[in-house]
Amino acid sequence: MGQMKTLIQSEFYVASGYLDRLLFTFIDLSDFSKVPSGTKILIQVRKNIYTAILDVLHEKESDELSLEPFDHFLFRAEIKTALNWIEQYLFFPLNRNESTTSLQLLNTLYAEAFRMHQYLYVQGQFEIQYPRPTLAEEESVSLKQFLENKEGPEGFQEGLKKFSISNEVIAMQSTQANDPSQELHSLQFLNRAREKKYQHFLHLGHKSIANKKYADALKHFFKASHYIENGEINTLIAWSYSFLNDFENAKNFCLKSMKRDPDYGPAYNDYGNYLLLEGKMEDALRFFAMAKKAVHYQNREYPYINTGRVFMQMHRYEEALEEFSYALTYAPYHEELHETVRKLKASLKPVKNPIFKKMKPQNESLGHETNLT
Numbered sequence: 001m002g003q004m005k006t007l008i009q010s011e012f013y014v015a016s017g018y019l020d021r022l023l024f025t026f027i028d029l030s031d032f033s034k035v036p037s038g039t040k041i042l043i044q045v046r047k048n049i050y051t052a053i054l055d056v057l058h059e060k061e062s063d064e065l066s067l068e069p070f071d072h073f074l075f076r077a078e079i080k081t082a083l084n085w086i087e088q089y090l091f092f093p094l095n096r097n098e099s100t101t102s103l104q105l106l107n108t109l110y111a112e113a114f115r116m117h118q119y120l121y122v123q124g125q126f127e128i129q130y131p132r133p134t135l136a137e138e139e140s141v142s143l144k145q146f147l148e149n150k151e152g153p154e155g156f157q158e159g160l161k162k163f164s165i166s167n168e169v170i171a172m173q174s175t176q177a178n179d180p181s182q183e184l185h186s187l188q189f190l191n192r193a194r195e196k197k198y199q200h201f202l203h204l205g206h207k208s209i210a211n212k213k214y215a216d217a218l219k220h221f222f223k224a225s226h227y228i229e230n231g232e233i234n235t236l237i238a239w240s241y242s243f244l245n246d247f248e249n250a251k252n253f254c255l256k257s258m259k260r261d262p263d264y265g266p267a268y269n270d271y272g273n274y275l276l277l278e279g280k281m282e283d284a285l286r287f288f289a290m291a292k293k294a295v296h297y298q299n300r301e302y303p304y305i306n307t308g309r310v311f312m313q314m315h316r317y318e319e320a321l322e323e324f325s326y327a328l329t330y331a332p333y334h335e336e337l338h339e340t341v342r343k344l345k346a347s348l349k350p351v352k353n354p355i356f357k358k359m360k361p362q363n364e365s366l367g368h369e370t371n372l373t
Contacts, residue, residue, distance in 0.1 A: 005090070005091075007134060007135060008090050008102050008106070008135075009087075009090050009091065010134055011106055011133060011134055011135045011136065011165065012086065012087060012090050012105075012106060012109075014131045014132065014133045014134065014136070015106055015109040015110050015113065015131065015133070015136070015163075016083050016086075016087075016109060017131065018109075018110075018113045018130075018131040018163075019083075019109055019112065019113045019116075021128055021129060022113055022116040022117055022120065022128060023076075023079065023116070025120060025126050025128060026038065026041075026042065026116055026119075026120070027042075027072060027076075029126065030120075030123075030126065032119070032120070032123065033072065037119075038119065041115060041116060041119050042075060042116075044112075044115065045112040045115055045116060046075060046078055046079060046082075048108060048111070048112055049079070049082045049108055049109070049112055050078070050082060052104060052105055052108040053082060053085060053086065053105070055104070056089070056101045056104070056105065086105050086109075089102075089105070090102055090105075100167075103165055103167065106135075106136075106165055107164050107165055110136060110162075110163040110164055110165075111164070113163075114141075114160070114162045114163070117160060118141075118160055121160050130161055130163075130226075131163060133163060133165075135165045136163040136164060136165045137163070137164065137165070137166060137197075138161045138162065138163050138226050139161070139162050139164075140160070140161060140162075140219075140222075140223065141160050141161070141162050161226065194227045194228060195227075195228065197224075197227045198224050198227040198228040198233075200224075201220045201221070201223040201224035201227070202220075202221070202224050202233070202236075204216075204217075204220040205217045205218075205220035205221040205224065205236060205240070208220060209239075209240070209243070212243075214240055214243040214244050215244065217240045217243075218237065218240040218241065218244070221233060221236045221237045221240055222237060224236075225237065229260065230260060230261055230264075231257040231258070231260050231261030231263075231264030231266075231267055231296075232257075232261075232264065232266075234253045234254070234256045234257035234260060234267070235253070235254060235257045235264065235266050235267045235270055237253045238250040238251070238252075238253035238254045238257065238267070238270060238271075239270060241253065242270075242273075242274065247274050247277065247278075250270075250274055251271060251274050251275075254267045254268075254270050254271040254274070255267075255271070258271075261296070263294055263295035263296050264294060264296050264297075265291045265292075265294030265295075265296060265297030265300070265303070266291070266297065266299075266302075268287045268288070268290040268291035268294060268303070269287070269288060269291035269297075269302050269303045269306065271287050272284040272285070272286075272287035272288045272291065272303070272306060273306060275287065276306070276309075276310065281310050281313065281314060284306075284310055285307060285310055288303040288304075288306050288307045288310070289303075289307070291303035292304065292307075299330075299331070300330045301327040301328075301330035301331040301334065301337070302327075304323045304324070304326045304327035304330070305323070305324065305327045305337065307323045308320040308321075308322075308323035308324040308327065311323060317344065317347075317348055318348065320344065321341065321344045321345065321348065324337060324340055324341050324344065325341060328341060
């Protein structure tokens with residue numbers, strides 16, 4: 001039971017923190033609370049939160065709580081009081097019915113946060129950090145009709161994220177919480193559930209890449225990132241952007257991957273490829289060198305192949321041969337690479353200016369070569 005209560009309380013802090021960020025933006029960082037449309041949103045937010053509380057208490061809302069005309073000071077006090085009440089309520093021992101009312105309260109906070117986020121999103125002036133919930137799941141809500149000037153490549157639009165907690169998750173958690181032998185496995189269950197959804201969207205993204213549906217792949221990889229964010233998924237997002245010829249976003253997500261997981265090699269390799277496309281060969285070499293040193297890299301031959309490609313363009317053929325030979329130690333069955341090394345060795349004997357078919361850039365993301373040139 002204690003584990004279940006802890007999860008519910010933890011989710012409250014995530015949801016209320018999200019709500020607080022939005023209220024701060026609405027009232028302190030903008031003038032939206034002073035215009036009629038913004039005031040209407042805040043009054044509705046306050047009304048719905050109190051209605052949810054009064055439903056738990058089986059009471060009706062008092063006309064005294066209408067807060068019209070809108071008063072910033074009274075509004076803040078009412079919201080603070082409401083959140084304090086919900087927090088205290090969630091500290092009570094939970095049975096199945098109380099779990100249901102807790103679910104209703106938390107979903108109300110997420111729903112009202114979405115109401116404010118949607119308003120700010122449409123205004124297009126602020127970027128609000130999304131929550132990272134434990135129990136809640138996200139769905140992408142399209143606002144395309146309001147955001148024609150913000151569509152991504154090929155009509156892709158990530159949309160706004162809406163969070164909610166399903167009855168299924170609460171029921172499963174309640175069952176485990178009522179069984180002492182299962183209590184320690186609650187977090188493991190949640191982690192497995194998130195991993196399952198991550199892998200599901202990862203698979204859909206790979207399938208879309210294989211079918212050359214790159215905007216769909218981008219959408220699937222973004223969804224995967226909301227369940228688990230790591231170096232892999234950020235690099236895959238970057239890779240999808242590269243197929244859509246959006247290399248600025250591709251580079252940005254590679255950098256995000258490096259920051260998130262400095263030991264993940266493919267991010268350095270792919271970033272080097274994007275620099276190479278811009279003709280920045282020396283900078284590309286630097287990132288290929290970092291990729292070689294990365295701890296986590298399944299296809300470690302790629303940065304060696306790409307370094308060899310750069311040396312070929314720089315007419316440094318002996319060094320290119322050395323890089324390709326190193327790559328063969330990691331990929332001894334790479335037929336194209338064997339042929340490249342054979343031709344390069346043959347050309348270096350009689351002349352120093354071989355006629356040579358360039359190797360394709362090597363990209364980790366799907367475990368096969370990708371033509372970026």
